[in-house]
């Protein structure tokens with residue numbers, strides 16, 4: 001898979017590409033992340049990437065020419081990060097991870113010229129109802145979430161325990177020491193009894209989801225075991 005990111009601030013992506021899981025995945029050529037500097041496609045003397053908005057008003061708008069030129073050099077579905085977009089989530093990440101190549105436009109200022117959106121953008125995506133200083137962090141976040149779904153980037157097992165992978169929130173995690181500051185790790189996790197551990201983890205996932213994100217349970221098919229555990233949880237919570 002290849003992820004292109006069009007940005008005016010390519011340096012913002014150096015740590016993202018060199019460190020940790022994404023860094024290792026790129027070293028192993030499991031995927032490609034191509035950062036495209038929009039400024040290189042500003043052919044005027046002042047390399048102007050933005051200009052004042054027609055109709056007046058505050059802020060600047062990213063000019064169409066550099067974006068059209070930069071988009072000529074890449075392929076795949078074109079995504080534009082914007083507060084006006086559809087909400088990014090794990091389901092959309094899984095869909096986008098099936099693509100051979102995708103291109104993300106990291107917008108800046110008040111946004112990009114609408115003619116780019118109308119003629120070149122396939123999907124406008126928001127990472128949440130808040131306003132950042134630019135589209136680089138949303139682009140990085142989406143690329144990170146999509147890249148970790150590429151085979152080999154993370155161990156298959158951890159992917160399958162992801163929050164949202166099975167439609168539930170993740171269960172609590174513990175590691176050594178078995179007791180710290182008087183707080184003990186749940187006995188079952190030290191028992192070595194895999195079936196009991198699996199059941200405990202499923203029950204904890206269900207409990208967290210029921211308490212924190214009950215909306216995720218709406219319309220979700222519950223297995224026989226999940227129904228039984230959820231009934232236990234409700235009894236224990238007195239609900």
Ligand SMILES: Nc1nonc1C(=O)N1CCN(Cc2ccccn2)CC1
Pocket residue numbers: 081082083084107108109110111112125126127128129130131132133134135136138
């Ligand atoms: N929330 C978000 N989820 O995706 N992107 C954001 C986000 O806040 N920003 C900041 C503004 N940028 C520039 C912009 C684009 C369109 C309209 C106005 N401005 C985009 C990226």
